[in-house]
Amino acid sequence: MTTPEFFKRFPDEASCIHHMRTLREENGLTCRACDSKRMSWLSTCNRWECMDCRAKTTIRSGTIMMHSKLPIHTWYTCMFLMTSTPKAVSAKDMQQRLGFKRYEPVWYMMQKIRQAMGKANESVVLSGEIELDNGYFTSHKEAKEGDHLFNCGRGNMRKAPVLVTVETRKGAKRSAAGRLRMTHLPNHEGATYSKLAQRLLNRNAVVHSDADPAFKSIEPHVQAHLPEKSAPKKASQALPWVHIAISNAKRMFLGIYHHLSAVWLQSYLDEFCFKFNGRRSRETSVFQLLNIVATCRLHPSG
Ligand SMILES: [Zn+2]
Numbered sequence: 001m002t003t004p005e006f007f008k009r010f011p012d013e014a015s016c017i018h019h020m021r022t023l024r025e026e027n028g029l030t031c032r033a034c035d036s037k038r039m040s041w042l043s044t045c046n047r048w049e050c051m052d053c054r055a056k057t058t059i060r061s062g063t064i065m066m067h068s069k070l071p072i073h074t075w076y077t078c079m080f081l082m083t084s085t086p087k088a089v090s091a092k093d094m095q096q097r098l099g100f101k102r103y104e105p106v107w108y109m110m111q112k113i114r115q116a117m118g119k120a121n122e123s124v125v126l127s128g129e130i131e132l133d134n135g136y137f138t139s140h141k142e143a144k145e146g147d148h149l150f151n152c153g154r155g156n157m158r159k160a161p162v163l164v165t166v167e168t169r170k171g172a173k174r175s176a177a178g179r180l181r182m183t184h185l186p187n188h189e190g191a192t193y194s195k196l197a198q199r200l201l202n203r204n205a206v207v208h209s210d211a212d213p214a215f216k217s218i219e220p221h222v223q224a225h226l227p228e229k230s231a232p233k234k235a236s237q238a239l240p241w242v243h244i245a246i247s248n249a250k251r252m253f254l255g256i257y258h259h260l261s262a263v264w265l266q267s268y269l270d271e272f273c274f275k276f277n278g279r280r281s282r283e284t285s286v287f288q289l290l291n292i293v294a295t296c297r298l299h300p301s302g
Contacts, residue, residue, distance in 0.1 A: 001283045006080050016072040017046055020059050023294035031055055032062070063293050064112040070105055074098060076290070078109055083285035086275055088256045088268070111267055116292045118270035124179050124277060126167050127202035131239040132209045132218070134185070135162045135246035137253070139262040160262045161185040162269065163193070165200055166241045168208075177241040180276045182249070182269040184262075190217035197221040210235060245276070 001009070010016050021041065029039045029048060033055035039048040048057045060066050065075050081097060082089055089097075091107040100106050136159040163185050167178025181200045185192060197218035201207070205222040209215045211229040219225045228238055236243035249272045253260050257268060278285040 001080075001084070001286065003080075003084070006077075006084075006286070010073065010076050013071050013073045016076045017059055019076075019290070020072060020294060023291060024059070027295045029057065032057060063296075064116050065293070068105070068109060068112075070109060075109060075113075078106075079113055079289050079293075080286045082110065082113055082271070083275070083278070083289055084282065086279065086282070088252050088271060090256045111264070113289070114267040114271045116289055116296065117274035118267065119296045120288060120292045121181065121270055121273050121277070124181060124273075125202050126165055126179060126181060126200055127204055128178070128206065129168050130165055130201065130205050130207045131168050131242040132163070132165045132207050132215065133235075133239050133242045133246075134212070135164050135182075135242075135249075136160065137162055137250065137260065137265060139260045139265055158262065160265050161188065162246075162265070163196060164242045164245055166245055168241050175240065177244070180245055180273050182245070182273050184266045184269060188214050190214060193217045194221065208239060210238065248272075
């Protein structure tokens with residue numbers, strides 16, 4: 001969808017409310033107070049009323065937009081701008097494009113949108129031939145007492161480990177990449193890899209990795225694991241797509257997020273993977289995202 005097409009489809013607040021209302025009703029609404037499904041729309045105040053207990057449900061209730069005072073049209077525009085380019089957009093840049101005086105609400109909105117992208121990624125379970133390896137992203141962290149793990153002698157900088165898995169189609173003249181998942185690792189324990197393998201990989205997966213013994217714990221969850229020892233300089237030849245994904249992500253983060261915090265690393269990885277996996281259907285990415293916003297209960301209180 002081009003920018004003029006987007007603004008023709010969503011010219012104002014009313015068009016966005018109508019769209020979000022339709023999406024939420026199509027997916028089935030439930031009253032938060034009594035679980036009734038009998039909800040009626042009150043056009044005078046743009047909310048639903050439960051026909052059983054009279055409780056009201058707003059258009060934002062339970063969604064990423066729930067505690068925001070920004071217009072829904074602003075959220076739609078921000079989602080469109082974030083999904084319509086393969087590059088990342090900084091919050092500062094977004095603030096200028098949206099014409100906001102304050103940076104904080106824009107940063108908060110973008111983090112929430114990344115949260116929705118993370119939800120979309122959760123449904124991506126990789127299958128077939130897969131490359132798997134760890135990447136290390138330089139990030140800042142809050143110094144905690146006794147917290148020396150991962151410190152590499154540069155004050156509060158550390159190398160945050162990220163498990164990178166990508167589908168690959170080998171055998172053809174040139175291998176091609178399929179879908180991608182990236183997960184910030186809390187540690188390098190076997191149990192962590194085992195849990196992630198169950199979440200990220202289909203049982204039919206054939207996994208290519210280097211000979212890191214930690215990767216052995218994924219073996220019960222996949223069809224085959226083919227570790228291959230290679231010299232560090234040749235690692236990018238053995239697992240080309242993993243290394244391309246890592247270097248592209250690092251380059252993108254370096255250019256946009258000058259102070260990459262370990263706390264937010266996963267949300268930036270979620271955005272990168274969402275864009276990577278939607279690269280062949282970028283024109284529909286914004287609708288995929290809007291559908292997630294309408295259907296996923298991102299706030300437990302919602
Ligand atoms: Zn009710």
